[in-house]
Amino acid sequence: MDCYLRYICHSVGVLEVPDEISLIYHVSGCPLRCQGCHSADLRNPAMGEVLDEDALLASLCRYRDLATCVCFLGGEWHQNALVGLLEVARSQGVATCLYSGLANVDDRIVEHLDYLKLGPFIPSRGGLDSPKTNQVFLDLRSGENLTHRFQRA
Numbered sequence: 001m002d003c004y005l006r007y008i009c010h011s012v013g014v015l016e017v018p019d020e021i022s023l024i025y026h027v028s029g030c031p032l033r034c035q036g037c038h039s040a041d042l043r044n045p046a047m048g049e050v051l052d053e054d055a056l057l058a059s060l061c062r063y064r065d066l067a068t069c070v071c072f073l074g075g076e077w078h079q080n081a082l083v084g085l086l087e088v089a090r091s092q093g094v095a096t097c098l099y100s101g102l103a104n105v106d107d108r109i110v111e112h113l114d115y116l117k118l119g120p121f122i123p124s125r126g127g128l129d130s131p132k133t134n135q136v137f138l139d140l141r142s143g144e145n146l147t148h149r150f151q152r153a
């Protein structure tokens with residue numbers, strides 16, 4: 001059973017999740033092959049640093065007065081490890097978010113999420129900031145579709 005995942009880098013940002021300051025992990029090993037992938041370096045599962053529950057807890061302590069959310073860019077392919085990390089995040093009182101290239105994510109992950117982005121990247125449709133996008137960004141607490149928050153009026 002996997003108990004950790006690997007990430008290429010992490011950062012703190014306000015663009016990935018509306019109204020949240022997110023600690024963002026770029027998880028390595030993405031098994032999808034979206035045409036025009038903007039993050040081909042994320043496909044190699046051996047790349048990056050190990051992120052286990054202790055490491056996440058240490059990062060959350062470091063960013064305690066700043067981060068309001070933990071956002072994983074991928075990682076649904078390591079379900080057990082991801083669920084463990086989401087549980088750690090919630091135990092520390094921060095919101096949780098997953099960016100997935102899939103159209104649906106297993107309920108055993110979804111139950112630990114506050115926000116969820118779904119959908120593969122399709123170059124002709126664009127990302128969340130495109131009015132033609134196939135992707136959606138959901139607030140799972142309210143059920144609201146927040147995709148419009150990424151798009152200019």
Ligand code: SF4
Nearest residue numbers: 030032034037101121
């Ligand atoms: S889900 Fe993201 S990282 Fe994975 S192949 Fe698609 S665009 Fe690339």
